[in-house]
Structure formats: structure tokens, C-alpha cells
Amino acid sequence: MKSLREATNISSKRVLVRVDFNVPLKNGKVVSNERLKSTLPTIKFLKKNNCKIILISHLGRPKGERNEKYSLKPVARELSILLGSEVRFFDDCININLDLQPKEVILLENTRFYPEEKQNDKEFSKKLASIADIFVFEGFAVAHRKNASTVGVQEYLESYYGFSVEDEINKINAMVKNPEKPLVLILGGVKLSDKLRVIEHMNDIVDTILIGGAMAFPLLASKGINVQNSFIEKGSVELAKTLDLSKVVLPVDFFVANDKEASEGNAINANLIPEGQMGLDIGPKTIELFSKIITEAKTIIWNGPMGVFENPTFSAGTKIIAKAISNVPKSLLGGGDTIAAIEALYSKGKFTHVSTGGGALLTLLSGKPLPALKSLE
Numbered sequence: 437m438k439s440l441r442e443a444t445n446i447s448s449k450r451v452l453v454r455v456d457f458n459v460p461l462k463n464g465k466v467v468s469n470e471r472l473k474s475t476l477p478t479i480k481f482l483k484k485n486n487c488k489i490i491l492i493s494h495l496g497r498p499k500g501e502r503n504e505k506y507s508l509k510p511v512a513r514e515l516s517i518l519l520g521s522e523v524r525f526f527d528d529c530i531n532i533n534l535d536l537q538p539k540e541v542i543l544l545e546n547t548r549f550y551p552e553e554k555q556n557d558k559e560f561s562k563k564l565a566s567i568a569d570i571f572v573f574e575g576f577a578v579a580h581r582k583n584a585s586t587v588g589v590q591e592y593l594e595s596y597y598g599f600s601v602e603d604e605i606n607k608i609n610a611m612v613k614n615p616e617k618p619l620v621l622i623l624g625g626v627k628l629s630d631k632l633r634v635i636e637h638m639n640d641i642v643d644t645i646l647i648g649g650a651m652a653f654p655l656l657a658s659k660g661i662n663v664q665n666s667f668i669e670k671g672s673v674e675l676a677k678t679l680d681l682s683k684v685v686l687p688v689d690f691f692v693a694n695d696k697e698a699s700e701g702n703a704i705n706a707n708l709i710p711e712g713q714m715g716l717d718i719g720p721k722t723i724e725l726f727s728k729i730i731t732e733a734k735t736i737i738w739n740g741p742m743g744v745f746e747n748p749t750f751s752a753g754t755k756i757i758a759k760a761i762s763n764v765p766k767s768l769l770g771g772g773d774t775i776a777a778i779e780a781l782y783s784k785g786k787f788t789h790v791s792t793g794g795g796a797l798l799t800l801l802s803g804k805p806l807p808a809l810k811s812l813e
Contacts, residue, residue, distance in 0.1 A: 521541070522541075556588045570594050654673045
């Protein structure tokens with residue numbers, strides 16, 4: 437793969453940069469601008485080299501139709517503030533007439549307003565590529581998506597990866613391929629199916645795997661434990677029976693209640709959950725058990741909260757585990773829910789690397805290639 441650092445003769449060239457500006461919006465304003473900030477070094481490098489900079493991204497799930505709820509216009513305003521200069525916004529990503537000046541930065545409208553984007557349609561890819569001379573992939577969080585704007589355009593343009601993608605690759609490789617031991621993998625969240633391949637692939641690499649969140653329930657159920665009304669993804673118990681669990685540590689107790697909106701919960705052993713109730717957070721014995729293992733680790737990889745952290749009643753597990761991880765020498769965190777949890781409950785400054793990618797990180801941890809990076813080879 438070629439880094440943008442290797443690009444030559446790019447002055448005055450039109451550079452199409454695929455960023456990931458899929459950020460939360462509220463009342464027409466960007467709520468979290470971390471993904472925007474991560475692209476600033478690449479944008480500033482291109483400005484310094486007198487390039488004409490065209491940014492493209494998706495936002496949300498508009499299902500292939502124009503929907504103002506998912507417009508990137510507010511993002512252009514926020515990026516203008518961060519750059520200290522105007523970012524011109526275009527209300528389409530194709531069928532546009534561009535008259536750009538060197539150092540100018542523009543942002544095109546949501547690529548997912550067109551169904552051809554997710555279909556990686558050849559003609560749509562050509563249209564996107566036709567407005568530029570060079571392509572830079574700077575959206576690690578969508579590196580696992582085989583879309584027109586991530587993979588398709590690379591067939592028609594000289595392509596490089598940007599600085600934030602380079603940073604992600606280097607930091608993830610350092611902790612996965614050459615970790616300081618003991619290496620502990622912590623997985624949470626709802627669906628076991630999303631992380632089944634991660635468990636299988638990482639089993640030979642890690643020393644211990646800690647599993648919390650709802651994905652622990654099918655694993656417990658596969659051992660014959662009745663988890664009552666706790667959420668179990670359809671078909672996941674059978675999936676659980678196929679796994680090597682020799683390195684897996686499961687919760688021994690949970691905070692339980694009748695529903696996830698409950699204002700209080702009781703700590704109950706995992707095999708004694710009352711009829712009609714469900715596990716909504718790891719319990720105190722599990723917190724103590726997990727914290728001891730984390731304290732002895734040298735490297736931690738974490739994806740997925742330990743419970744329904746959005747409800748303060750069931751946020752303790754995720755919060756205390758986050759605090760324990762922050763004291764480990766090296767830590768890699770990723771996933772939208774994980775980042776949301778640490779933003780709500782803790783501080784991102786305490787961790788070695790917080791990845792912008794959730795699905796992309798899980799794909800790497802599954803041992804599978806990322807299509808957008810594979811195309812760059």
C-alpha cells in the first residue's frame with residue numbers, strides 16, 4: 437500500500453478524500469467531532485501542497501434516498517470551524533460542476549443518498565472518480581465496506597491512504613501482532629454472531645478472553661444455565677457450542693431486573709436469575725474477577741460495553757472496567773458503543789488508542805482483510 441507521504445507531483449491536483457464523517461447530530465449541530473479532528477493532518481497536508489480537496493462521506497442510513505435528516509451540511513460548518521477556513525458544501529456528490537482553487541476544501545453531500553454507493557456500482561464509481569485526479573482513503577471506520585466510495589473509485593484513480601488510517605494500522609498492528617503479554621481481550625455488546633470469528637481467531641493470540649454484555653448469555657445457556665428472560669440472539673446458543681471456551685472467562689453474577697428501563701437492580705448469581713427477570717449488567721463478583729485479570733495484563737483490547745450503560749442503574753460494570761483498563765500499560769478500544777460508553781462514563785485520554793472503527797476493527801481481529809485497504813495494495 438502507498439501512504440500519502442509517498443505521493444509526488446500533487447500540487448494543483450484535484451484530490452478526492454474518502455473520510456468517515458458519520459458523526460452524531462443534534463439540532464443541526466455535530467455532537468462529537470473526534471472523527472473530523474482525526475482527518476485534519478491529512479487535509480492540512482493537502483492544503484500545504486496546493487491541492488484542490490474534495491471530501492466525500494456517508495452519514496447514517498438514508499437507505500439510498502435523499503433525506504435531509506442525514507445531510508452533511510452541519511458537518512461542513514463544524515469542519516470550517518476546526519480548519520479556521522471555509523469548507524464549501526455541495527448538495528450532491530455527483531452531477532456537480534466543480535471550479536476549485538488550490539488549497540480549497542469542499543464537502544460533498546451524503547454518498548448514501550444513492551443506492552449505487554452500497555452496491556459498489558461501476559458507473560457510480562466512475563462518476564465519483566471523474567471529478568478528481570487522485571484518491572486518498574482516510575476513513576478507517578468504513579475500511580470493511582466494499583462501497584463505490586471506498587473501493588470502486590480506486591479502479592480509476594491513483595490511490596493512497598491518509599495519515600489517520602496509517603496511524604490506525606500502526607497502532608492496531610503493534611498491539612495485535614506484537615503485544616506485551618499478558619494480552620487480554622474484552623468483548624461485550626449484544627450479538628455473539630458479530631464477534632464469533634473474533635473469538636475464534638484471537639483464541640491463539642490472547643491469554644484470556646473476558647466476555648460481558650448480552651453476548652455472554654448464549655455462552656452461559658450453552659453450558660446448561662437458565663438465564664431466564666435475558667436477551668439471547670436467535671441461533672446463538674448453537675453457535676456458542678462450536679466455540680473453544682478454554683480461555684474464556686464468563687460472568688459469575690449479574691445485576692438483574694424486569695426490564696432495561698428499571699430504576700434499580702439486584703445482584704444475583706448467574707445460575708440463579710429469578711424467573712421473569714433479565715441480566716442487565718455484570719455483577720460485583722464479576723467486576724472483581726474481571727478487574728483482577730485486567731490489573732495483571734500488559735495489553736488490553738476492548739470492544740463492547742458490559743451492560744446497558746445508557747441506564748445509570750446498569751452502568752457500573754462498564755465504568756469500573758473502563759477505569760481498570762485505563763491503568764494498563766497498553767490498551768486498544770474500538771466500536772461505537774464502547775466509545776459512547778467511555779465518553780459518557782469516563783475519559784478517552786486514559787487509553788493508548790481509541791480506534792475510530794468498530795466493524796473495521798472487528799474485521800481485523802477476525803483475521804480477515806479490509807476491502808478498502810486490500811484494494812490499495
